Amino acid sequence: MKNFKTKIMGIINANEDSFFKNSRFYGSNAVLKIEHMISDGADIIDLGGVSSRPGSIAVSWEEELNRVKPIIDLIYDEKLYEKVKFSLDSYQPKVLDYALNRGFSIVNDITGLENDEVCKIASKYNAQVVIMHMQNNPENMQKSPEYDDVIKEIDTFFNQRIKKAKNFGINNIVLDVGIGFGKNLQHNLLLLKKLEHFKHFGYELLIGASRKSMINLVIESTIEERLPGTLAIHLESIKNGASIIRCHDVKEHYQAIKIQEAINNVEIL
Template sequence: MLINCKGNLIDLKNPKVMGILNTTPDSFFDGGKFNDEKKILNQVEKMLQDGATFIDVGAYSSKPGAEFVTEEQELSRLLPVLELILKHFPNIYLSIDTFRSNVAKRAVENGAAMINDISAGLLDDKMIETVAQLQVPYVMMHMKGNPQNMQSLANYDDIVKEMVFYFSERINTARRFGLNDIIIDPGFGFAKTLEHNYEVMRKMDYFSILELPLLIGVSRKSMIYKLLESTPQESLNGTTVLNTIALQRGASILRVHDVKEAMECVKINDQLNTFN
């Protein structure tokens, strides 16, 4: 499972970690935390030192009921951060968390290496064509609706079966446009109840039929802290448990707030697999 980032081939057969850098003031866990240059650079440096292969930069909170942000606002938050990071870490692989094709285009033109789209191209009908032209890896996530209304659409007869059909259609569309490097994300917490999330985690093996790398993002999400009756700040242990299970069920990338702990999961899982 190789993907091409800036002309370098990255083998996802060996799981990688993607660190999260939110530049939004309303992210559910770290909103407003990285709001000046020093804090941003310190956090990026820490995540890289802890073992992150990718850093995912988001300028539009996608938590349930998130405030709408215009394209201009998103770009004004995002582009200065890209410039800052790449000035100090020119070889970094930056992933951009956006569902807008123009934001994706501007970000890649300014040095980004990957696009991470919560809507798999359904919120912007030019997204897949744009990413195909840019020829960067593309993460397509499962979601219904948009961040403002998605939780009201959490209705399924067979959630995993419906998700496989969803991804099959989206992958087919991407292939028609010539998009080469595709990664799928089940979208934990997006248009899913707590029970749906755990059903998807339990049946993760089913996605292997798609024969694509799998990105898993459960870091400090409500599926953990609501079940454990705690808070996002108290959910690192639960995150580690689910990250370990995800690796055992085929995850290629862990998208996390806490890189060091995720890398420990990867190393322990790798050691277990040496005996297979």
């Protein structure tokens, strides 16, 4: 199986209701934060204009574009896309089209290419696509999620969506099992433990568990207190096959990953 270089995807949110308030930025403040993330070791910046936390309600594409457009324009004007790759966390075709036309190169789709129009736009720009698994939708996904076999069902989902992507000419694919998206604690832990299973597809695996509520279900903690748990999950994910880590705390992840790599690469005398 192919091994991929570990990459850090830093999170920037342009909406008031993202679950972690320290990830919310606007206009020039967002650009300043992006520049800090780049210097801290980010390889990718993932911009989002709509919350996908449990219970969140979707907004119109016009509202979403209104939120992310000023940041996309500044990224484009300052040519920041020449320093790192930019990803848009969206499943709205018109919003994605705007971003991909202005320096963005990754579509991070929590619906896993459900919409054919998203497929067409990704193909048009030859964009990399993150196919994420989610049971139901953000508004109701955490209301007693159930699976007969969570590994098998997500494997089947990936198989179907990879075929769909290829039918639209999309070949640059990343898979995301969707930690916390229609999964209970047991599902999340099992997916993390068995993550290596999904390497058989031959694509990069992305994990994003940054400060998520599953940490609180293991040990009671506020969102602000969950960095240690986040690092534990993400380091274990890398060990089990993940190569893209989506996180709020880039500097801390960079240090932790470099230490992990140093231990793995040391020569035994």
